Amino acid sequence: MTKGIAIVSGGMDSVTMAHWLQQYGYDLHLISFDYGQRHVKELQFAEECARDLGVQWDLIDVTGVGKFLTGSALTDDVVVPDGHYTWDTMKQTVVPNRNMIMLSIATGIAVAEECQLVATAVHTGDHRIYPDCRPAFIASINETAQIATEEFSEPDFEIWAPFVTISKAGIAQLGANLGVDWLKTWSCYKGGEIHCGTCGTCYERREAMKLAGIDDPTPYINNTEVYEEQA
Amino acid sequence: MTKGIAIVSGGMDSVTMAHWLQQYGYDLHLISFDYGQRHVKELQFAEECARDLGVQWDLIDVTGVGKFLTGSALTDDVVVPDGHYTWDTMKQTVVPNRNMIMLSIATGIAVAEECQLVATAVHTGDHRIYPDCRPAFIASINETAQIATEEFSEPDFEIWAPFVTISKAGIAQLGANLGVDWLKTWSCYKGGEIHCGTCGTCYERREAMKLAGIDDPTPYINNTEVYEEQA
Numbered sequence: 001m002t003k004g005i006a007i008v009s010g011g012m013d014s015v016t017m018a019h020w021l022q023q024y025g026y027d028l029h030l031i032s033f034d035y036g037q038r039h040v041k042e043l044q045f046a047e048e049c050a051r052d053l054g055v056q057w058d059l060i061d062v063t064g065v066g067k068f069l070t071g072s073a074l075t076d077d078v079v080v081p082d083g084h085y086t087w088d089t090m091k092q093t094v095v096p097n098r099n100m101i102m103l104s105i106a107t108g109i110a111v112a113e114e115c116q117l118v119a120t121a122v123h124t125g126d127h128r129i130y131p132d133c134r135p136a137f138i139a140s141i142n143e144t145a146q147i148a149t150e151e152f153s154e155p156d157f158e159i160w161a162p163f164v165t166i167s168k169a170g171i172a173q174l175g176a177n178l179g180v181d182w183l184k185t186w187s188c189y190k191g192g193e194i195h196c197g198t199c200g201t202c203y204e205r206r207e208a209m210k211l212a213g214i215d216d217p218t219p220y221i222n223n224t225e226v227y228e229e230q231a
Numbered sequence: 232m233t234k235g236i237a238i239v240s241g242g243m244d245s246v247t248m249a250h251w252l253q254q255y256g257y258d259l260h261l262i263s264f265d266y267g268q269r270h271v272k273e274l275q276f277a278e279e280c281a282r283d284l285g286v287q288w289d290l291i292d293v294t295g296v297g298k299f300l301t302g303s304a305l306t307d308d309v310v311v312p313d314g315h316y317t318w319d320t321m322k323q324t325v326v327p328n329r330n331m332i333m334l335s336i337a338t339g340i341a342v343a344e345e346c347q348l349v350a351t352a353v354h355t356g357d358h359r360i361y362p363d364c365r366p367a368f369i370a371s372i373n374e375t376a377q378i379a380t381e382e383f384s385e386p387d388f389e390i391w392a393p394f395v396t397i398s399k400a401g402i403a404q405l406g407a408n409l410g411v412d413w414l415k416t417w418s419c420y421k422g423g424e425i426h427c428g429t430c431g432t433c434y435e436r437r438e439a440m441k442l443a444g445i446d447d448p449t450p451y452i453n454n455t456e457v458y459e460e461q462a
Contacts, residue, residue: 034295061295064265068291068340097339100379104335108328109299132379140378144371148331148363 001027004117005106008032008057010045012185012205013121013163016175020162021119022053023178029113030057033102035095036066042186049184060105069095099132100141103159107145116154118145123163123171125204135164168204169211176214183217197222232258235348236337239263239288241276243416243436244352244394247406251393252350253284254409260344261288264333266326267297273417280415291336300326330363331372334390338376347385349376354394354402356435366395399435400442407445414448428453 004026008014022028030053032046043059050057099122106118126133142159149157163171175182187205188195195202197220206223209216235257239245253259261284263277274290281288330353337349357364373390380388394402406413418436419426426433428451437454440447 058299060299062293064292064295065336065339068289068336069343094383095339096342096383097335097376097379100335100376101332101339104328104331105296105299108296108326108332111327112300131381131383134378137375137378140371140375144368144375145328145331147365147368147371148328150362152325152327152362 001025002117003027003029003113003115004119005110005113005115006030006119007102007106007121008046008049009121010042010047010049010186011121011201012175012180012182012187012208013123013168013171015045015049015185016171016178016180017119017121017162018049018053019178019180020174022055026117026119028053028055029109029115030055031060031106031109032057033060033062033105035069035098036063041188041191045184045186052184062101062105065101066095069098094130097132099130099137103141103145107149107153107157107159110157111149111153114154116156116158118159120159120161121163121171122161123166123168125168125208133164135161138164167211168208172208172212172214176212182209182214192221194219194221196220197224232256233348234258234344234346235260235350236341236344236346237261237350238333238337238352239277239280240352241273241278241280241417242352242432243406243411243413243418243439244354244399244402246276246280246416247402247409247411248350248352248393249280249284250409250411251405253286257348257350259284259286260340260346261286262291262337262340263288264291264293264336266300266329267294272419272422276415276417283415293332293336296332297326300329325361328363330361330368334372334376338380338384338388338390341388342380342384345385347387347389349390351390351392352394352402353392354397354399356399356439364395366392369395398442399439403439403443403445407443413440413445423452425450425452427451428455 006018006021006028008018008030009032018028018030030050032043047057103118103120110118122133131137138161145159146157187201189199189201190196195218237249237252237259239249239261240263249259249261261281263274278288334349334351341349353364362368369392376390377388418432420430420432421427426449
């Protein structure tokens with residue numbers, strides 16, 4: 001059975017990926033990162049995902065790194081922007097080089113645990129702004145990680161981003177087919193008791209469900225079609 | 232003035248690099264990493280280097296990562312091997328993917344602080360065992376980091392390993408020319424009051440000084456020619 005590290009945030013993309021990889025035959029170890037996010041609510045969902053799958057979950061504390069990566073609404077006191085992501089609002093939510101840092105650490109753990117795979121759930125919706133979610137980045141870091149760990153990693157070691165060429169709606173469709181319980185996934189950046197429905201990630205969640213033709217079971221504080229007004 | 236992040240451990244290589252880059256005109260921010268080394272003595276020397284250069288120094292706490300990268304004599308309770316490094320003894324001191332992790336984090340900080348450079352002091356003596364110290368790795372991670380931070384990093388951003396093609400003896404020669412005070416650098420993995428003189432890094436320090444024709448001022452517990460006996 002192939003051993004793999006899956007980076008899981010607790011959102012719908014990474015939870016779907018974990019379910020899918022397990023059905024695909026991988027023996028998974030789920031890891032999440034605490035880089036000083038304002039709200040750690042999503043991490044509870046990552047842990048619950050591991051429990052449901054019956055696999056190991058660990059939280060990697062990188063708060064000592066996060067405090068040097070300032071300027072992000074995810075980690076600072078900047079107001080979380082509402083509505084559809086734009087260049088300006090998404091720039092506020094960028095943690096510089098976050099994926100490269102997480103994938104480098106995951107690769108180190110993969111070597112220590114003799115895993116053949118590190119998996120990340122980046123998708124086409126992330127590409128517009130985040131350069132470290134694009135196919136060119138994934139291809140490049142896969143090569144770098146193989147060179148960095150030559151002779152130490154497993155012979156077929158790879159960093160894999162299975163969703164890098166599909167949309168969030170495509171992931172939602174896959175998750176629905178797999179029977180993923182959406183109520184066990186968390187997207188909202190605001191971290192309230194229920195999803196706000198209006199921040200950038202809530203918007204994308206709602207849009208993906210709608211495009212995939214899924215009856216979204218998520219309770220939202222505000223589920224008006226706010227995003228259409230902002231088009 | 233070009234701003235740069237320099238990764239400095241407090242050893243002779245990285246301290247020499249920091250002095251050299253400053254003379255070369257860089258406005259430096261020195262960073263060190265605490266990944267759970269047994270002994271943090273070398274970090275005091277990194278801090279002192281920054282004080283001497285009159286620049287900022289920060290310690291990045293990655294102990295939350297280090298505990299997942301097990302199997303290393305640097306972080307575990309494995310006995311530090313004496314004598315010249317061999318494949319077996321060096322493997323014991325490998326922290327998996329350490330350089331990729333440190334360079335990824337340094338790149339994130341470089342973006343946050345609008346720096347054009349991340350510098351690391353890896354050299355040819357590291358190549359034999361550590362794959363993440365070789366020129367092919369440096370070239371690859373430089374490209375990956377540029378792709379990962381496109382549109383966010385400075386236009387000419389680079390990861391630079393100026394010593395990747397020279398030996399530790401060459402660095403010692405450069406340091407001597409720059410007037411680096413070797414007593415303000417630390418190599419020993421055993422972390423006593425003075426250098427042990429017999430662990431792998433002490434051996435390499437002594438050998439480099441000797442090959443460079445430098446009168447080594449370092450006090451050692453044992454400065455017999457132990458390494459020649461083990462040839």
